[in-house]
Amino acid sequence: MNDMSLLERRVDTKDTKISARKVQVFYGDTHAIKDVDVDIQDKTVTAFIGPSGCGKSTFLRCLNRMNDTIDICRVTGDIMLDGEDIYDRRVDPVQLRAKVGMVFQKPNPFPKSIYDNVAYGPKIHGLAKNKAELDEIVEKALRRGAIWNEVKDRLHAPGTGLSGGQQQRLCIARAIATEPEVLLMDEPCSALDPIATAQVEELIDELRQSYSVVIVTHSMQQAARVSQKTAFFHLGNLVEYDDTSTIFTNPSDPRTESYITGRIG
Amino acid sequence: MTDASMGATPAAKGSLTTEDARTKKRNAAEKRFQMYGIAAIGAGLFFLLVLLVSILSSGLGAFQQTFIEVPVYLDPAKLDKNGNRDPAEMAKVSTFGYGPLIEQAIFAQVEANGIATPLDSSKDMKALISASAAAQVRDVVLANPDLVGETVSFRMLAASRVDGYLKGRVQREDVARDKNIDAEHLDLTDAFVDAGIVAKQFNIDFVIGADASESRPEQAGLGVSMLGSLFMMIVVLVLALPIGVAASIYLEEFAPQNRWTDLIEVNISNLAAVPSIVFGILGLAVFIQFAHLPQSAPLVGGLVLTLMTLPTIIISTRASLKAVPPSIRDAALGLGASRTQSVFHHVLPLAMPGILTGTIIGLAQALGETAPLLLIGMVGYIATNYPDGLASGFMDPNSAMPAQIYEWAKRADPAYYERAWGGIIILLLFLMTMNIIAIILRRRFERRW
Ligand SMILES: Nc1ncnc2c1ncn2[C@@H]1O[C@H](COP(=O)(O)OP(=O)(O)OP(=O)(O)O)[C@@H](O)[C@H]1O
Ligand SMILES: [Mg+2]
Numbered sequence: 180m181n182d183m184s185l186l187e188r189r190v191d192t193k194d195t196k197i198s199a200r201k202v203q204v205f206y207g208d209t210h211a212i213k214d215v216d217v218d219i220q221d222k223t224v225t226a227f228i229g230p231s232g233c234g235k236s237t238f239l240r241c242l243n244r245m246n247d248t249i250d251i252c253r254v255t256g257d258i259m260l261d262g263e264d265i266y267d268r269r270v271d272p273v274q275l276r277a278k279v280g281m282v283f284q285k286p287n288p289f290p291k292s293i294y295d296n297v298a299y300g301p302k303i304h305g306l307a308k309n310k311a312e313l314d315e316i317v318e319k320a321l322r323r324g325a326i327w328n329e330v331k332d333r334l335h336a337p338g339t340g341l342s343g344g345q346q347q348r349l350c351i352a353r354a355i356a357t358e359p360e361v362l363l364m365d366e367p368c369s370a371l372d373p374i375a376t377a378q379v380e381e382l383i384d385e386l387r388q389s390y391s392v393v394i395v396t397h398s399m400q401q402a403a404r405v406s407q408k409t410a411f412f413h414l415g416n417l418v419e420y421d422d423t424s425t426i427f428t429n430p431s432d433p434r435t436e437s438y439i440t441g442r443i444g
Numbered sequence: 445m446t447d448a449s450m451g452a453t454p455a456a457k458g459s460l461t462t463e464d465a466r467t468k469k470r471n472a473a474e475k476r477f478q479m480y481g482i483a484a485i486g487a488g489l490f491f492l493l494v495l496l497v498s499i500l501s502s503g504l505g506a507f508q509q510t511f512i513e514v515p516v517y518l519d520p521a522k523l524d525k526n527g528n529r530d531p532a533e534m535a536k537v538s539t540f541g542y543g544p545l546i547e548q549a550i551f552a553q554v555e556a557n558g559i560a561t562p563l564d565s566s567k568d569m570k571a572l573i574s575a576s577a578a579a580q581v582r583d584v585v586l587a588n589p590d591l592v593g594e595t596v597s598f599r600m601l602a603a604s605r606v607d608g609y610l611k612g613r614v615q616r617e618d619v620a621r622d623k624n625i626d627a628e629h630l631d632l633t634d635a636f637v638d639a640g641i642v643a644k645q646f647n648i649d650f651v652i653g654a655d656a657s658e659s660r661p662e663q664a665g666l667g668v669s670m671l672g673s674l675f676m677m678i679v680v681l682v683l684a685l686p687i688g689v690a691a692s693i694y695l696e697e698f699a700p701q702n703r704w705t706d707l708i709e710v711n712i713s714n715l716a717a718v719p720s721i722v723f724g725i726l727g728l729a730v731f732i733q734f735a736h737l738p739q740s741a742p743l744v745g746g747l748v749l750t751l752m753t754l755p756t757i758i759i760s761t762r763a764s765l766k767a768v769p770p771s772i773r774d775a776a777l778g779l780g781a782s783r784t785q786s787v788f789h790h791v792l793p794l795a796m797p798g799i800l801t802g803t804i805i806g807l808a809q810a811l812g813e814t815a816p817l818l819l820i821g822m823v824g825y826i827a828t829n830y831p832d833g834l835a836s837g838f839m840d841p842n843s844a845m846p847a848q849i850y851e852w853a854k855r856a857d858p859a860y861y862e863r864a865w866g867g868i869i870i871l872l873l874f875l876m877t878m879n880i881i882a883i884i885l886r887r888r889f890e891r892r893w
Contacts, residue, residue: 245774275780276777276778277779277780281778287774300779304780350775353779357780
């Protein structure tokens with residue numbers, strides 16, 4: 180487990196993967212995200228923290244345009260992925276979501292077999308030429324999702340028959356099977372026990388080698404453990420965005436300080 | 445309102461083994477409510493029982509028919525005058541030529557069994573047999589010309605009065621006013637029953653046969669109208685299922701939520717409540733008067749019933765699509781599936797049992813529907829057995845089960861009343877089967893997520 184102290188953690192400047200400018204989100208008349216500017220770096224874990232209802236999930240869902248599925252939701256501003264505006268008219272959200280994968284707060288496996296759950300993404304994106312390749316992709320994803328050992332003997336049992344924590348890891352495996360470049364995780368550990376949480380955190384740390392990971396979490400400790408960058412949201416505003424060590428040891432905004440010390444939220 | 449006491453000081457606690465006043469009152473209320481429920485269910489069951497008993501007691505008789513078993517001498521002098529057994533020539537002898545042969549055969553039975561009766565000629569036997577007997581014998585003879593000259597045993601339908609007498613529908617007192625049959629015939633019937641010549645037997649022709657004229661209720665069957673209903677149901681299934689499912693998927697999964705879709709939704713719900721006769725007159729105006737489709741055709745009936753069934757299918761399909769948790773759609777979209785992929789790979793399979801149940805229930809409704817069929821003339825009188833006259837199925841005039849039952853109930857002869865009830869039993873069997881299939885489907889494919 181990743182147990183370095185905060186001060187020891189080295190944060191190196193890397194390329195910007197996603198950059199958001201002046202992002203506003205409205206649900207009908209509700210102004211859920213107000214003027215958010217943020218640069219999310221490649222090969223980095225970025226944590227979104229903040230009190231419930233402050234817009235973390237909303238902003239996360241902007242990054243792969245999952246908000247498109249909500250009729251009343253309106254997004255303005257620019258979000259660039261590798262320099263391309265993802266809200267451009269010509270961008271197909273389907274292609275975008277293949278690049279920017281997502282793990283949801285509530286485990287949501289398909290009511291199909293474990294194998295089919297993981298194989299679905301690679302299948303629709305044509306990542307495997309034949310059954311053997313697909314088998315390989317599935318196994319690799321399940322291994323990286325830290326669930327292979329538990330399911331290798333029942334790959335064709337329904338994914339819905341797993342425990343909540345296993346389901347969540349299955350969903351993570353399913354998301355990384357499509358080889359996304361960015362992985363968005365909305366409170367991936369809220370349904371997990373400490374052991375599974377540790378496994379997922381380890382996985383996140385490993386994913387950082389190849390992906391940019393954005394994780395929403397309510398656990399300060401988790402944010403401190405896994406992330407290199409932390410963004411603090413409050414009432415739809417991005418209050419502070421900095422290196423994780425800075426946020427947790429020397430925040431510049433009083434609201435951040437009161438939140439991480441447990442006085443608001 | 446809660447039952448918790450909210451006073452500042454907690455009330456003194458009594459023993460748990462004695463009910464306090466509040467608990468007593470609550471338990472009494474609960475018991476009273478349960479009694480109402482049981483009484484309501486009891487009343488429902490009682491009426492159901494009355495219904496079933498009356499249907500079965502009035503209708504079961506239709507499945508049995510009185511038959512007369514007689515050896516008929518196929519007289520070559522009458523049936524094949526030239527003696528060359530040429531079917532074309534033999535076909536010139538009409539059923540009138542066969543009547544006397546049959547009457548003689550029955551009279552021979554009177555004499556052979558030594559029955560004493562004032563009816564002393566073969567002509568007097570006519571009232572005992574169905575008018576259909578001559579055609580029955582003629583069909584056999586034309587199919588096998590070599591039988592001419594031999595004596596062949598036939599099991600032919602008894603006249604409906606004889607049948608009614610054995611079933612208790614025709615009483616001796618009524619016979620005096622009936623010009624179709626006399627008391628002597630009833631005596632003779634009794635004697636024949638004793639001799640084992642006349643007996644009630646299961647009548648498959650009631651289930652698979654064609655309708656018959658007003659004067660031959662003993663010959664009428666539901667089979668051809670069953671075929672009409674089948675053709676209509678095929679039309680309904682082929683049209684209503686895809687149209688209904690496509691419309692529901694679009695409305696539920698793709699259409700934006702706005703005033704137009706709200707309006708459409710309200711109208712679909714209203715359509716489901718429109719009386720079926722309105723669809724009937726609409727079908728008459730559009731399909732027959734405007735589009736000039738043939739009257740009484742199962743195609744038109746099917747189109748009208750499709751209109752009627754569509755709202756039911758759309759409503760149940762939308763309900764089962766709605767019941768699929770949104771997280772499944774999110775999961776698929778989050779993996780980069782398109783909306784269509786998410787619907788067809790994940791949502792639709794999960795909604796399928798609900799859709800099928802809704803469709804079957806819609807079909808069952810359509811199967812029992814009568815009023816719109818009357819308006820488009822789906823009460824064709826078809827007296828020929830299939831396949832004759834039904835070769836082109838969808839476009840040929842036909843009737844449908846409920847319309848046929850209605851027709852029978854309308855006819856004057858009380859023998860038809862029994863057949864109407866018998867038809868209702870068959871119709872109910874079909875409806876029950878469809879509902880059971882729907883239940884099995886629902887149980888079978890019920891999924892957890
Ligand atoms: N589908 C929606 N329709 C309308 N309003 C919404 C919708 N989803 C979120 N909101 C509103 O947007 C605001 C931000 O919600 P969001 O779900 O992003 O919060 P969050 O930070 O993820 O909270 P939590 O930590 O509890 O998950 C809230 O005020 C919420 O009421
Ligand atoms: Mg959230």
